[in-house]
Amino acid sequence: MTGPAEQAAVLSAYECFAKSARDTAVVVIPAMAFYGGLGDLLATAAMSSWEHADEITIAISLDSWKPTRGTRVTGQRNSSQRLFFTKNKLERGDPQPPRI
Numbered sequence: 001m002t003g004p005a006e007q008a009a010v011l012s013a014y015e016c017f018a019k020s021a022r023d024t025a026v027v028v029i030p031a032m033a034f035y036g037g038l039g040d041l042l043a044t045a046a047m048s049s050w051e052h053a054d055e056i057t058i059a060i061s062l063d064s065w066k067p068t069r070g071t072r073v074t075g076q077r078n079s080s081q082r083l084f085f086t087k088n089k090l091e092r093g094d095p096q097p098p099r100i
Contacts, residue, residue, distance in 0.1 A: 014028065042058070082094065
């Protein structure tokens with residue numbers, strides 16, 4: 001999934017193009033950010049030929065990070081509620097507390 005700042009735009013793209021993409025067998029991938037994209041790639045590789053998993057937990061730790069001005073401005077403008085992909089669908093909600 002994308003970062004929180006891009007979620008509303010990505011959801012809008014999916015809603016707008018889902019039917020025509022299905023009708024023409026085209027895959028729509030409006031974003032493949034570091035956090036979501038890398039985690040999805042690693043989970044897919046780890047599962048190999050498994051058909052399903054009970055749970056996949058992905059944790060990322062940074063020892064430092066300084067957002068760019070553009071990132072800060074986007075974050076300030078983003079007033080939409082966060083979305084989470086769970087049970088094979090997008091759900092609105094608050095993030096779970098970090099695991100320590």
